[in-house]
Amino acid sequence: MKLLDDERNAIDLSTTPLHLGLGSRARPIDGFAFDPAVLQAYGDAVAEDGIEGRMVVLIDEEGPGDHWERHPAGDEVVVCVSGTVTVVRDVGGPAEQVVLRPGEATVNPAGVWHAVDVDGAARILTITPGVGTEHRPR
Numbered sequence: 001m002k003l004l005d006d007e008r009n010a011i012d013l014s015t016t017p018l019h020l021g022l023g024s025r026a027r028p029i030d031g032f033a034f035d036p037a038v039l040q041a042y043g044d045a046v047a048e049d050g051i052e053g054r055m056v057v058l059i060d061e062e063g064p065g066d067h068w069e070r071h072p073a074g075d076e077v078v079v080c081v082s083g084t085v086t087v088v089r090d091v092g093g094p095a096e097q098v099v100l101r102p103g104e105a106t107v108n109p110a111g112v113w114h115a116v117d118v119d120g121a122a123r124i125l126t127i128t129p130g131v132g133t134e135h136r137p138r
Contacts, residue, residue, distance in 0.1 A: 001031040001041045013125070017057035020127075021049040029055070043130060055128050061085070062122070065115035068136045072111045074129035079105040083122025089114045100124075 007028045046053045051073040080100035089096040090113040098106045108114045
């Protein structure tokens, strides 16, 4: 995993996310994967951006999500690109559910556990503060 500088070619956000950092910099993340070692390397590489750094990535989803996650460092934006997506939030009582259709978005507030359920197949775009992200089984 490495951050690229001065990339001017087309970027496939489903395989190469972008890191938005301090100074309004946008840098592709080459060799990214949702793997603990790669996530740690990414966190180390962007540590100087602190809580202001964001990752932009396209994710293809299918069926119910298998984990909860939360982002203590800031809000996360979830945009439905295709399909139908239900964002479920664990708020300590009955779960909040927000249904998204193509072109619609929602904001997961900082520190709120959330999951994504999909009816069939869907594609989402997320803008996520990566520092301190936590996961737990669902």
